[in-house]
Amino acid sequence: MIELIPEIKNHTEGIIHLIHGLSVFFLILVVSLILRIIILRHLKRRRAVRRMKLQDKGLKLIHIFLFEETSLDAEIVQEFQRKHLRTDWRKKTFTDQVIEFLENFRGESTGKLKELFCALKLDQYVFGILKEGKWYEQAVAIHYCSELSLKADDLIKKLLNHKYYRVREQAYYYFVKTAESNPLAFIEHLDHELTMWEMINLEDCLRYYYTGSEPDFSIGLSHPLISVRIFAIRLIGVFNQFEHSLKILPFLQAEKDRVRTETIKALSRLQYAELHTHLLRNFPGESPRVQDHILNVILDKGSYTEIKALETLIPGCHAQTQRRFERNRRLVSPAHKIA
Amino acid sequence: MTPKILIIEDNTMVLKSLEFKLIREGFEVLTASDGRQGMSLIREGSFELVITDLMLPFITGLEIIEYIKTEHPDTAVIVLSTSNQEHIIADAFNLGADDFITKPFNPNELTLRVKRSLGIRKT
Numbered sequence: 001m002i003e004l005i006p007e008i009k010n011h012t013e014g015i016i017h018l019i020h021g022l023s024v025f026f027l028i029l030v031v032s033l034i035l036r037i038i039i040l041r042h043l044k045r046r047r048a049v050r051r052m053k054l055q056d057k058g059l060k061l062i063h064i065f066l067f068e069e070t071s072l073d074a075e076i077v078q079e080f081q082r083k084h085l086r087t088d089w090r091k092k093t094f095t096d097q098v099i100e101f102l103e104n105f106r107g108e109s110t111g112k113l114k115e116l117f118c119a120l121k122l123d124q125y126v127f128g129i130l131k132e133g134k135w136y137e138q139a140v141a142i143h144y145c146s147e148l149s150l151k152a153d154d155l156i157k158k159l160l161n162h163k164y165y166r167v168r169e170q171a172y173y174y175f176v177k178t179a180e181s182n183p184l185a186f187i188e189h190l191d192h193e194l195t196m197w198e199m200i201n202l203e204d205c206l207r208y209y210y211t212g213s214e215p216d217f218s219i220g221l222s223h224p225l226i227s228v229r230i231f232a233i234r235l236i237g238v239f240n241q242f243e244h245s246l247k248i249l250p251f252l253q254a255e256k257d258r259v260r261t262e263t264i265k266a267l268s269r270l271q272y273a274e275l276h277t278h279l280l281r282n283f284p285g286e287s288p289r290v291q292d293h294i295l296n297v298i299l300d301k302g303s304y305t306e307i308k309a310l311e312t313l314i315p316g317c318h319a320q321t322q323r324r325f326e327r328n329r330r331l332v333s334p335a336h337k338i339a
Numbered sequence: 340m341t342p343k344i345l346i347i348e349d350n351t352m353v354l355k356s357l358e359f360k361l362i363r364e365g366f367e368v369l370t371a372s373d374g375r376q377g378m379s380l381i382r383e384g385s386f387e388l389v390i391t392d393l394m395l396p397f398i399t400g401l402e403i404i405e406y407i408k409t410e411h412p413d414t415a416v417i418v419l420s421t422s423n424q425e426h427i428i429a430d431a432f433n434l435g436a437d438d439f440i441t442k443p444f445n446p447n448e449l450t451l452r453v454k455r456s457l458g459i460r461k462t
Contacts, residue, residue, distance in 0.1 A: 059352070059356075063356065066356075100352050103443060104352065104356075104442055104444070106444065107445030
């Protein structure tokens with residue numbers, strides 16, 4: 001037992017050395033982490049100060065040009081470009097500032113801001129990113145082009161089928177926002193399906209940005225992509241293009257549920273006279289999802305006779321559809337429907 | 340006497356631009372970047388016109404309009420807001436706002452409306 005003591009002592013010393021080593025290692029790690037955080041914070045603060053200074057200079061230039069009713073002084077512009085727009089970061093910061101102005105001001109200010117932007121040769125900076133930038137920079141550059149109505153159709157057409165959806169969606173919005181006519185001409189070049197949000201935003205662009213004459217949305221009905229066909233059907237309904245009712249009618253027999261559902265919604269919006277007859281005829285063979293939509297349309301806009309006809313078809317439906325019918329039927333007064 | 344205008348707006352860019360534009364038009368302009376600061380300026384001094392946003396930090400634009408119309412009924416109020424919802428506009432007018440401008444706005448149009456609001460007050 002006594003002979004073992006020196007050996008234990010040796011081991012203990014080794015463990016103590018190890019603990020010391022680890023303590024020093026973790027101390028260095030913690031100190032370096034804290035230093036790193038402090039340096040990052042300092043750099044961030046310095047960058048924020050630099051941004052604020054640049055924004056102040058930019059604000060002064062924009063104010064002089066927008067509000068002092070003077071024409072663009074080439075000397076002032078060149079000086080600003082030379083002194084304050086030396087790096088890409090500075091160019092981006094000033095461009096963001098111009099975009100913020102565009103988002104808040106309208107009228108003659110918009111045209112003046114674009115004039116200033118191009119005089120500072122920032123349009124060339126944006127086109128440069130579109131040609132050779134990283135994908136996330138390209139997405140932002142397309143947004144700049146949309147907001148400033150910078151025409152770069154050829155460059156952006158190449159990005160319509162980009163592998164990153166952020167770039168693709170900005171390219172779609174660009175074509176709608178900047179079009180003078182035929183805003184959906186770009187869809188013929190699409191290889192990727194449109195997402196639900198892209199459809200919503202494109203519709204928004206058509207409503208609030210596009211100022212030309214209303215396009216013929218039926219051009220999308222023959223597109224090979226299913227989402228484009230659905231989008232075209234939706235737009236025909238939303239924009240009340242009743243002249244295309246007969247063109248979308250065959251889509252009631254489409255293979256996909258989504259297409260049939262959108263067609264039912266569009267034809268219902270267009271108040272197509274024969275719709276309810278078609279729906280009642282197709283009802284037994286429909287999927288539960290489409291049956292739900294038919295149920296909504298008939299209960300909402302159908303006559304008393306049509307609701308009664310639908311009632312006879314309900315027993316063969318999915319239990320959930322039956323419950324929905326029973327629940328909603330109580331809300332529909334037959335007397336009201338007859339009237 | 341130079342008319343005194345208070346602008347309450349949390350977007351610094353819009354605030355500074357309006358200040359620049361209205362000073363150039365010959366008005367005396369004070370600014371506040373949130374509702375609380377705006378309210379304290381209203382309590383401290385009197386203004387011919389207050390231009391206010393509705394969505395403000397700490398105290399909303401509607402509360403400011405209500406206070407102005409109770410305590411300083413002679414002060415004209417122009418609301419500058421991104422909202423174009425009918426009930427919000429109606430609320431502002433019901434509380435006594437004299438005009439409502441929706442963002443994005445035309446700075447020249449805003450100046451004309453400022454002059455009109457002040458002109459109405461003078462007669």
